[in-house]
Amino acid sequence: MSRSRDQWFDREAGPLVRPYAMTQGRTRPSGESFDLIAVVAATGEPPGDRLRYSPEHQWILRRCGTPVSVVDLASDVGLPLGVVRVVLGDLRDEGLIRVVATIDRSSERPNLGVLREVLDGLRAL
Template sequence: MTENTPGAPPQPGSQWYDQEAGPLVRPYAMTGGRTQSGPTGVHFDLIALVSLDEGAPGADDTSLGPEHRTLIELCRTETQSVAELAADADLPLGVVRVLLGDLLDLGCVTVSRPVPPAQLPDERILREVIEGLRAL
């Protein structure tokens, strides 16, 4: 087997995408061709917070893929948003959503959904509360 020398053009049939990228893995290969996250079809918001459920039996499951384990390790240190997980794992957002669906189904992670803007208190009310507190 001959190896490519640096700066030389890749040989036909070479498995390398380019000299420094390493082997190319298509996103559908990481998700098994799935585009929806789990059987429930949960859609993860970009700002949804994901945290590791330490007591979950599947968190140390050796049958999980390397991408699943990467997401678990990222959540092990601190709670992160879906967007942060995608950036830190260097994976496409769609792939992260599918993988998080798998982890959610296994009970490895918990997801806190963001509060819809309609349920947030009105800014006028908050200003009145602040003024009231200052008056005390």
């Protein structure tokens, strides 16, 4: 591990930059929140002034080059889900990402066959 990396990482405490510092104290994105299974993708618009985006913004924007679900994105970049949602909100506000797929849960009913298979699988355990 490099000397500069050692300065910002404590083996017992983890990263010294806490999530609220990455989001400037915000806990929710502006506008509509992102569902865990929502699929997001970069719009292809070039980011304006790259200096104003944090490394987290840049990592997430690069990862959104191919469509990815919000929960997979959080796992891939190794950031808490709340941080990812706030950063996604920032990128959406700038027109750099968009939600490409969501599930309308109000009209969706579970498939009875799938539920039976899940139940059978749980019983087999």
